[in-house]
Amino acid sequence: MTAEAANQVPMDIDTTPPLETRGLYVSFGHTSVLRDVDITVPAHTVVGLVGESGSGKSTLGKTVVGINKPREGQVLVHGEDVFSVGKRRRATMRRQVQYIPQDPFSTLSPRRTVGQTLAEALDPRRAKPSDHEQAIARALEQVRLDANVVEKYPYQFSGGQRQRIAIARALILQPRLIIADEITSALDVSVQAEILKLLRSLESTIEASMLFISHNLAVVQTLCEYVAVMHQGVIVEQGKVDDVYRDPQHEYTRRLLASVPGSEGFSLD
Ligand SMILES: Nc1ncnc2c1ncn2[C@@H]1O[C@H](COP(=O)(O)OP(=O)(O)O)[C@@H](O)[C@H]1O
Numbered sequence: 001m002t003a004e005a006a007n008q009v010p011m012d013i014d015t016t017p018p019l020e021t022r023g024l025y026v027s028f029g030h031t032s033v034l035r036d037v038d039i040t041v042p043a044h045t046v047v048g049l050v051g052e053s054g055s056g057k058s059t060l061g062k063t064v065v066g067i068n069k070p071r072e073g074q075v076l077v078h079g080e081d082v083f084s085v086g087k088r089r090r091a092t093m094r095r096q097v098q099y100i101p102q103d104p105f106s107t108l109s110p111r112r113t114v115g116q117t118l119a120e121a122l123d124p125r126r127a128k129p130s131d132h133e134q135a136i137a138r139a140l141e142q143v144r145l146d147a148n149v150v151e152k153y154p155y156q157f158s159g160g161q162r163q164r165i166a167i168a169r170a171l172i173l174q175p176r177l178i179i180a181d182e183i184t185s186a187l188d189v190s191v192q193a194e195i196l197k198l199l200r201s202l203e204s205t206i207e208a209s210m211l212f213i214s215h216n217l218a219v220v221q222t223l224c225e226y227v228a229v230m231h232q233g234v235i236v237e238q239g240k241v242d243d244v245y246r247d248p249q250h251e252y253t254r255r256l257l258a259s260v261p262g263s264e265g266f267s268l269d
């Protein structure tokens with residue numbers, strides 16, 4: 001290292017964005033679903049991703065976790081390109097990014113107790129809850145579920161509780177990034193508010209950043225600091241959520257904001 005370089009302020013690794021995509025293209029057959037997507041989720045922030053149904057939001061989330069492969073472009077997780085590292089490294093990186101889908105039944109096995117599900121997420125080879133008692137207890141505490149839920153099965157819970165379990169399953173891995181894909185969309189408004197409150201309280205207690213995918217603009221405003229607007233597979237606008245909502249620069253964002261029914265807002269308090 002040169003003397004000059006040594007004098008520079010050391011790079012704080014916590015400022016490397018947990019997620020950055022560069023020129024991301026995803027196609028299904030001949031259909032281009034994502035086009036030239038550049039999105040950044042900075043450290044310790046919640047970024048909303050909005051856009052109407054079919055615009056490509058889930059496709060983006062699933063590409064970040066490797067369910068879809070990009071045709072072109074990069075997905076950088078904490079500065080490292082997920083699709084160009086070796087298999088081993090990729091597996092480690094996968095743990096750092098957790099995807100929570102709208103329907104928790106797709107990640108919670110109906111035949112496993114909550115304890116088994118959490119233990120398995122942590123370590124598929126030693127999936128005995130008793131081997132991971134502390135981590136399981138902490139994850140459940142983080143989502144405000146009683147410790148005795150470990151013995152129960154997914155069907156024994158309400159929709160909101162199941163989402164809490166799905167969140168606990170993501171948190172137990174201490175990820176750098178959580179991709180929450182419409183996780184409150186199927187819930188009643190009051191339950192939705194409880195989950196949002198929980199997510200907001202987590203912001204100050206966990207290290208992870210979040211990409212919060214939602215078609216509900218009001219919900220995004222209550223939770224997110226930044227927002228990206230997707231239209232037909234293209235990010236048409238991104239910025240501080242208050243700026244974008246107050247002074248949208250893109251015609252599509254204006255239309256989207258104008259279509260919010262009643263504009264009654266959504267309050268957590
Ligand atoms: N696995 C897939 N195979 C083919 N087409 C898909 C697949 N996943 C999504 N699509 C298509 O990509 C487009 C975007 O879908 P999606 O990402 O689910 O949108 P959103 O989450 O914004 O509602 C839709 O036209 C959808 O039909």
Ligand SMILES: [Mg+2]
Pocket residue numbers: 057058059181182
């Ligand atoms: Mg979707």
